[in-house]
Amino acid sequence: MAPEAAPAQPTLERAHVLHLLRQMMRIRRFEEKCAELYTASKIRGFLHLYIGEEAVAVGAIQALTSDDAIVATYREHGHALVRGIPASAIMAEMYGKQEGCSRGRGGSMHIFDAATRFYGGNAIVGGGLPIAVGLALADKLQGRSRVNACFFGEGAVAEGEFHECVNLAALWKLPVLFCCENNLYAMGTALKRSESETDLCLKAGSYEIAAWPVDGMDVLACEEAAHRAALEVRAGGGPCFLEFRTYRFRAHSMYDPQLYRDKREVEEWKLRDPIALFQTRLRERSLINDDDVKQIEDEVAAEIAHAIEFAEAGTLEPAGELTKFVYSERPRS
Amino acid sequence: MTTSGQTVRITYREAIRQAIREALQRDPRVFVMGEDVGRYGGCYAVTKGLLEEFGPERIRDTPLSESAFVGAGIGAALGGMRPIVEIMTVNFSLLALDQIVNNAATILHMSGGQFNIPIVIRLTTGAGRQLAAQHSHSLEGWYAHIPGIKVLTPATLEDARGMLWTALEDPDPVLIFEHGTLYNAEGDLAAEAVAVNIGQAAIRRPGSDVSLITYGGTLDKSLQAAEQLAAEKIDAEVVDLRTLRPLDTATILDSVARTHRAVIIDEGWRSGSISAEISARIMEGAFYELDLPVARVCSAEVPMPYAKHMEEAALPQVATIVETVRRMLGGNG
Ligand SMILES: Cc1ncc(C[n+]2csc(CCOP(=O)(O)OP(=O)(O)O)c2C)c(N)n1
Numbered sequence: 001m002a003p004e005a006a007p008a009q010p011t012l013e014r015a016h017v018l019h020l021l022r023q024m025m026r027i028r029r030f031e032e033k034c035a036e037l038y039t040a041s042k043i044r045g046f047l048h049l050y051i052g053e054e055a056v057a058v059g060a061i062q063a064l065t066s067d068d069a070i071v072a073t074y075r076e077h078g079h080a081l082v083r084g085i086p087a088s089a090i091m092a093e094m095y096g097k098q099e100g101c102s103r104g105r106g107g108s109m110h111i112f113d114a115a116t117r118f119y120g121g122n123a124i125v126g127g128g129l130p131i132a133v134g135l136a137l138a139d140k141l142q143g144r145s146r147v148n149a150c151f152f153g154e155g156a157v158a159e160g161e162f163h164e165c166v167n168l169a170a171l172w173k174l175p176v177l178f179c180c181e182n183n184l185y186a187m188g189t190a191l192k193r194s195e196s197e198t199d200l201c202l203k204a205g206s207y208e209i210a211a212w213p214v215d216g217m218d219v220l221a222c223e224e225a226a227h228r229a230a231l232e233v234r235a236g237g238g239p240c241f242l243e244f245r246t247y248r249f250r251a252h253s254m255y256d257p258q259l260y261r262d263k264r265e266v267e268e269w270k271l272r273d274p275i276a277l278f279q280t281r282l283r284e285r286s287l288i289n290d291d292d293v294k295q296i297e298d299e300v301a302a303e304i305a306h307a308i309e310f311a312e313a314g315t316l317e318p319a320g321e322l323t324k325f326v327y328s329e330r331p332r333s
Numbered sequence: 334m335t336t337s338g339q340t341v342r343i344t345y346r347e348a349i350r351q352a353i354r355e356a357l358q359r360d361p362r363v364f365v366m367g368e369d370v371g372r373y374g375g376c377y378a379v380t381k382g383l384l385e386e387f388g389p390e391r392i393r394d395t396p397l398s399e400s401a402f403v404g405a406g407i408g409a410a411l412g413g414m415r416p417i418v419e420i421m422t423v424n425f426s427l428l429a430l431d432q433i434v435n436n437a438a439t440i441l442h443m444s445g446g447q448f449n450i451p452i453v454i455r456l457t458t459g460a461g462r463q464l465a466a467q468h469s470h471s472l473e474g475w476y477a478h479i480p481g482i483k484v485l486t487p488a489t490l491e492d493a494r495g496m497l498w499t500a501l502e503d504p505d506p507v508l509i510f511e512h513g514t515l516y517n518a519e520g521d522l523a524a525e526a527v528a529v530n531i532g533q534a535a536i537r538r539p540g541s542d543v544s545l546i547t548y549g550g551t552l553d554k555s556l557q558a559a560e561q562l563a564a565e566k567i568d569a570e571v572v573d574l575r576t577l578r579p580l581d582t583a584t585i586l587d588s589v590a591r592t593h594r595a596v597i598i599d600e601g602w603r604s605g606s607i608s609a610e611i612s613a614r615i616m617e618g619a620f621y622e623l624d625l626p627v628a629r630v631c632s633a634e635v636p637m638p639y640a641k642h643m644e645e646a647a648l649p650q651v652a653t654i655v656e657t658v659r660r661m662l663g664g665n666g
């Protein structure tokens with residue numbers, strides 16, 4: 001398989017910035033709707049929202065080609081949407097319908113999509129990292145120059161698996177792009193209460209890999225950093241580690257009373273809302289105007305309305321198929 | 334069972350919290366350690382308020398590092414403390430499996446009886462909340478495979494309140510599995526706390542036609558099934574195992590000797606399970622008492638699906654228990 005050319009360097013071309021803005025707004029509006037649908041009991045299980053962190057997925061995924069792979073966590077609606085999994089398939093998944101991207105077997109935390117090389121939605125903290133290392137190993141063994149992007153929260157950095165994985169990837173020079181989404185809290189545990197050394201790049205860097213922090217509220221900075229890192233990874237230089245400094249505006253999940261953080265802190269971070277920030281910046285440079293924003297809002301609203309319609313109209317997998325997918329179905333030889 | 338004094342209205346969650354509070358008050362060696370047990374208030378709010386009451390030395394928030402803090406609990410127990418380690422859910426205990434199975438369960442034996450490990454590990458277990466495959470395991474039966482640890486499954490308020498102290502007094506490692514659907518269960522409990530034994534099964538409903546043998550999250554379903562069967566003039570006895578290791582074989586065999594029929598209800602999978610173990614013990618000890626082969630109602634052998642109707646189809650339900658008993662007694666009942 002001939003690898004696609006690496007995506008072009010980030011630019012401030014109008015079409016491109018509108019694309020970035022649209023992607024962030026898609027995530028925001030989609031998830032706001034998810035929260036409503038959760039309250040209405042249409043979506044069940046655990047629901048973790050990415051609101052506030054949109055710039056990270058949008059920026060980082062610009063650096064990937066369709067050949068590259070993504071491994072994500074339970075907070076992965078944004079990554080899935082940006083990656084190109086249809087909103088309707090994601091919504092149907094959360095409705096538990098068989099038209100969902102994982103046939104309703106996975107739900108919000110387990111979005112999978114082979115077509116876009118989206119290897120889940122992993123609900124065990126740190127659980128996706130070894131998988132990314134393995135995907136990278138397979139690429140290396142088969143002589144492919146692909147990037148394996150692995151997203152995880154800063155909470156995962158405390159797990160042994162993180163250290164084992166970064167070490168292994170570094171030792172074997174594997175093409176993994178470690179994307180740490182540092183939103184400062186792992187559920188109720190603040191970074192400073194869980195790490196003796198809170199400089200995560202220093203930690204990752206101790207495994208002899210390139211590691212640097214990125215303003216995770218600035219979509220262009222995220223994009224630029226990811227491009228630079230992906231270039232190195234793709235060239236066979238081994239893994240890179242990016243620490244995206246961001247913040248989750250909402251609760252950890254729908255059950256979290258947020259006793260562990262000050263409302264003022266949340267409000268302060270909201271002043272750095274990645275979408276508002278980007279819009280202001282683009283307006284200042286006269287790259288976009290009110291009509292552009294309005295148009296995006298309308299398009300996004302239509303996309304989400306369609307996704308909900310699709311999910312509502314979706315069908316339930318017959319219960320008789322319950323034990324399917326425990327083992328692979330093979331043709332009889 | 335004393336019902337002399339006053340009773341209080343209480344939930345399963347509060348009963349455990351009271352037990353923990355009392356242990357902290359009674360024994361300065363007791364401390365609580367786990368992810369988000371303090372500032373967050375416990376992922377299932379069991380430890381809510383304890384940080385304020387007992388301070389951060391005794392209510393210790395840990396980083397996401399199950400292997401390290403469970404192992405540290407084992408070490409602290411060796412060092413003379415009485416740790417209550419909370420692992421958010423049994424699903425994450427898999428990251429600490431090495432410490433539990435290779436250290437906690439073996440050190441007494443490997444040291445020729447020199448070093449015992451008085452640790453208590455609390456974990457949430459079970460499915461039923463649409464949390465999908467990685468958050469719905471029922472692995473308590475699996476832990477019961479391991480010599481050297483004890484496995485408790487409190488299903489009632491009395492046991493939620495009373496088992497912890499007994500477990501803390503035990504010189505060896507005790508795992509307490511709390512079914513996630515039980516936390517909000519509410520009822521009346523004697524205001525005066527009573528410690529309970531941890532080695533004996535209990536007859537929760539006497540009966541003469543069939544023994545429904547169960548524990549934990551399926552006790553209530555079995556009791557409901559017994560009620561429905563009573564309407565059909567089938568008198569079911571319900572045995573609550575309470576402890577999966579050591580297993581109270583005598584109570585099981587006595588019950589079967591009275592009813593001559595046994596159905597085992599277990600949320601765990603059937604293959605290589607605690608239900609298989611119980612069935613084997615009945616064969617070994619009460620074969621000639623049986624009128625019919627032992628029957629089992631277990632979870633379907635599939636990772637837990639997200640969609641509600643599929644999860645329901647996968648789990649033991651009141652209807653399936655009733656149906657199984659009816660079929661059993663159909664010929665000669
Ligand atoms: C091994 C493991 N332990 C505990 C949990 C429960 N849990 C789910 S998310 C979470 C916090 C993770 O924080 P972080 O990695 O920073 O990611 P974020 O949720 O902030 O995106 C915890 C403790 C889990 N899913 N897996």
